[in-house]
Amino acid sequence: MNKGFTLIEILVSLIILSMIAIISSNILQSSLETERISSQRLQSARTLNFSSIILRRDIRQIINVPLRDNYGNQIKGTFVGNNADKRIFFNTKIKSISDDISPIKRIEYVLEDDVLKRKQFYSSNPYNVNEYIDSNLIEGVSDINIAFMFEQQWHQKWPINPLTERKIPELIKFEFKKDNKDYLWIIEPNIEYAP
Numbered sequence: 001m002n003k004g005f006t007l008i009e010i011l012v013s014l015i016i017l018s019m020i021a022i023i024s025s026n027i028l029q030s031s032l033e034t035e036r037i038s039s040q041r042l043q044s045a046r047t048l049n050f051s052s053i054i055l056r057r058d059i060r061q062i063i064n065v066p067l068r069d070n071y072g073n074q075i076k077g078t079f080v081g082n083n084a085d086k087r088i089f090f091n092t093k094i095k096s097i098s099d100d101i102s103p104i105k106r107i108e109y110v111l112e113d114d115v116l117k118r119k120q121f122y123s124s125n126p127y128n129v130n131e132y133i134d135s136n137l138i139e140g141v142s143d144i145n146i147a148f149m150f151e152q153q154w155h156q157k158w159p160i161n162p163l164t165e166r167k168i169p170e171l172i173k174f175e176f177k178k179d180n181k182d183y184l185w186i187i188e189p190n191i192e193y194a195p
Contacts, residue, residue, distance in 0.1 A: 044179065051137040052185060054118065055174075058107050060190045061093045062168055065104070068125040077165050081172070083146045083156040086111035088172070091124045108132075111144050116176070144176040 005013075067075040067089070081088035089108035106121040116138040122131060147154040148169035159165045174185040 047138065048178075048183070051116070054135075054137065055109065055185070056187050058092045058118075059090075059172060059187045062189050063091045063093055063104050063124075064166070064168055065091055065124065066166075067091065067106070070127050070129050072125070072127075076162075077159040079158055079168050081146055081148055081158040081169075086144055086146065088146060088158075090168075094120070109137075111141060114141050115139050116141050116144065138176070138178060140178050142177045144174065147173040147175075149173070 062079065064078045066078055067080060069075055079088070079090040087108065087110040089106060091104050092107050093103050094105045095103060102123065104124040106124050106126055108119040108121070110117055110119065115136050118135045118137050119132040120135075121129075126132070147156060148158040148160075149155070149171035150158075150160060150164060150167075150169060154173065155169075158169055159167070168189045170188070172187045172189065174183075174187070176183050
């Protein structure tokens with residue numbers, strides 16, 4: 001009597017092993033795809049969190065001093081924003097490495113080509129508007145609305161009248177859409193810090 005496997009037993013074993021291999025590879029592929037999607041979402045959340053921290057820090061350290069254009073002419077407003085332009089700019093206090101350099105810098109946030117950009121100029125009243133440090137904060141922003149609160153009403157531009165030219169908005173609201181998700185940030189400037 002010969003001991004061994006029959007051809008049918010070998011074929012059944014191969015079919016069972018191939019089924020196990022297919023199921024295992026599908027589970028592995030699904031796990032890798034889930035991990036990739038989770039990593040993308042985590043990276044997106046980190047980017048949004050970091051961007052929010054930078055924006056809030058700049059707004060919380062606003063310096064309420066007159067703005068000037070690159071010719072030295074005074075701009076009407078110590079904080080300027082317009083939802084139509086998708087842009088705000090103001091002076092803020094930023095730590096410097098050297099005590100010889102003024103810590104007050106002009107900051108501009110603007111939506112360009114679906115990217116929310118932060119531009120930091122080298123001084124509070126730059127004479128060359130093309131010299132700045134540019135940072136892409138949030139990419140893939142399909143739409144953004146900026147509003148400014150004054151006397152419990154939202155406004156689409158700032159300053160809204162001559163009375164508000166030397167004031168900072170009570171709240172600043174950013175509504176935007178990224179990756180088909182809606183986001184809402186409401187930031188309260190440190191008005192005591194900005195006399």
